[in-house]
Every structure is written in structure tokens, then in C-alpha cells.
Amino acid sequence: MVKINGEKLNIAGKTVAEYLATTNYDPKRIAVERNGDIVPKSQYGDTLLCDGDNVEVVSFVGGG
């Protein structure tokens, strides 16, 4: 299981890009951290999610 924003999902083996494609996140408005480290946008397609990974997707909204 992979923990994404606190929720356990059965997506081990997928890449970050493959996971994001199943969501409504706007790729231009997010930052993704995996086990405490930023995943560079250029590596979304190469970064495999593994069992036990802890992922945070920070999704920004406008206003300031």
C-alpha cells in the first residue's frame, strides 16, 4: 500500500505520473513529496511508487 495524503491506496508499482493521471490534480499547481523528498516534475514518469511509500501531494489554489 502507498500512503497518499494520509490515505492508503493500492497503487504500488505505478509511477507518480500514472497515479496523477487517475486524479483531478492540475499538474501545474502541485508539488509532490515522496518520503519527505520532493519529486522533480521531470521525474514523475520515472518515479515508481513502492509499498510503504508516504506521498504528499500539495495542491495550490489561487489567492493572496
Add this chain to the structure above:
Amino acid sequence: MWEVVKLIPTKEEWYKALCERHGEDIQKKFTSATVAICGLGGLGSNIAVALARAGVGKLILIDFDKVDISNLHRQQYKANQIGVNKTEALSHNLCEIAPFTTVETHCVRITEDNAEQLLDNADIICEAFDDAEAKAMLTNLVLEKMPSKYLVVSSGMAGMGSANTIKTRRVSKKLYICGDEVSDVNVEGSLVSSRVMICAAHQAHTVLRLLANKFEV
């Protein structure tokens, strides 16, 4: 009319007063810190005032924009500053409020090409943009290229929602996010001074807590 007081306290008197309020150990940390504020709108201008009042030693203020009449309901500018660069107007206002905080200004748009150079000297970076894509760009860039720096970002403070839904969350070791993470100005349609100031205060307070070595929220 009250008379304009021309004499301001000395630097030593100012520092002593801050030490009495914050404690000398913490004040030393505030005074020796450099904090960068990216975007000088409703968030950034209020963060800057809070940090300058707290006696943070140096602020790096970055914004490409000028003061507009539509800013005045929530941003720390005055009616007679419309049309002035925000960097210049805020630096002027901070000088009146807290004359011993050093202010460095950059009237430019922060991009992937200039961010590292602009932010290199900062101990802590505040993201205070209004545009969601710009927020994400800076967050990705700082975490990728400047992993040693603390980054305090914001998302979700538009509209008339409850004040109590604005909070600070520690996402990871160096990344903190303030806001309700939901209220989008493009959906809510409004930005209200008090709610934006609450979010700005969360960001400023997170900065001060980090400087005081308090890392948990």
C-alpha cells in the same frame, strides 16, 4: 493635529524594548535572521509588517507589481502610494514602522531562472504569491534546488469562510503550508482583509517559530 515626532528611538533602545517583549535569546535569533518574502500582496505585505515589528534583522522583498486601488482593502499600502512599485512603497512603510530592519528589494518577477540568485542569502523563504501556478513553481524550485532552506507557503484564504479553518501544516522537514488549502479566489470570488491577514499571520508566526527553533506545529 498632533505634531510629527521627528525623534525616533536609538537602535539600542529599540533592541532593548524587543528583548523585553520576546526575551533576549529569542530576539538575538530574530535580529540575526534574513527572511525572503516572494510576492508583496495581501499575504506578503502583512507578513513583512509582522516580521519587521518582531525585529527580524533583514527582509528580502520581491515583487514586480505596482500598488493598485484594488489592493488597498487588504494590503499594507496607503492611498497616496497607488502607482508606486510595491517594493518601494513597502520598504518606505517598513522604514517608518521598524527603522532598524534592513530591507533589500527586488522589483522583478521571480522565475525559475532568477530565483536561486534572489533567494540565496535567505534563511527562510515565504511564498506569498496569489497565482496557484506561481506558488507551485516556487515550491518545486526551492525544494529541488535549495533543499537546505525552510519554505513557508500558503494556499486557501479566499472568501468569507471561518477564520478557524486557516491553519499551519508541516508537510515535510522543510516545508510548511498555511491556509485552508481549499478556498480558491477563482471560486470564492473574494479576498477579505481579515482572512488573508490570518493566513499571513500564520506564515509570519511559522517563520518566527522556526527562528526560535520550534519546528512542530
